[in-house]
Amino acid sequence: MDAGASPFAFIDGGLDRAEHLRNAPDRRAALWPAARLLLLDGEGRALGDAERGPLPLHGAQRPDLRGDAVLLGLREGQAWFAAVDDRDGPRVDLRTAAAAWPAMEATAFAQARAVLHWRARHRYCGACGGALRYGRAGWLGHCDGCGLEHYPRTDPAVIVAVSDGARLLLGRQAGWPPRRYSTLAGFVEPGETLEQTVAREVFEESAVRVRSCRYLGCQPWPFPSSLMLGFRAEAEPDEPVPADDELEDARWFTREEVGAALRGETRESGLLLSPRLSISRWLVEDWYARQGRALPTG
Structure with a gap:
């Protein structure tokens, strides 16, 4: 990926994760009064304004949250700390924040949503069923029953711009808005390389055979806990056959159709692409640029 500002969300402005403070409770306590707080409800929505960012709350205003907050x-x-708080107030979902908030605040929100989702769904040990006790500033769950340690989960997944040299392969799920298509994606399985995942997922979802692929970049995707690993791939010009349990449709799109969609001409192209916050849109733009044309504006 080229240097400079990221073309998609949840990359720029990341915090220094301050590993040295995770086992230093006294130092964290000293930082708490002046610390910024990101407060999320049970649905993962942040307390804040849809345009301006999270409410400017500090630890001194909420001493009751310090014991269970995540650094x-x-x-x-x-x-900066994150905590669960369901009190009334204006709430913003992460996709809205990614489009409107400053990059640093949106990236911190994505981090908070992912780790608090893990905490909410990993309260007990998967080996013995004992309750977990959280340490290291919220980043470690310890089972006192069997001694097993639990860490936040991240699920790697590939997302792929597949081309036959002239066309781009895109698919759509049944629940998406009309005409919305996206690059194909799928989770990495145990014992599998990323390249093997690309070939397997593309074939499973579309019956198109991948010849080769190349890694381009990645995006944390906290919906709820994925890391999207972006690839471009060259494939045979097979006729797509969408998998019944995966996609409603899969088809090849020409350069002209993709260009019209990038310009927002959805009626002319019959194609609606993923929003700019996602790596999927960037992969489509990258493919279009590599066809020898300048990216459309707008």
């Missing part, structure tokens, strides 16, 4: 990291010496 997100530091920015210019100020600590």
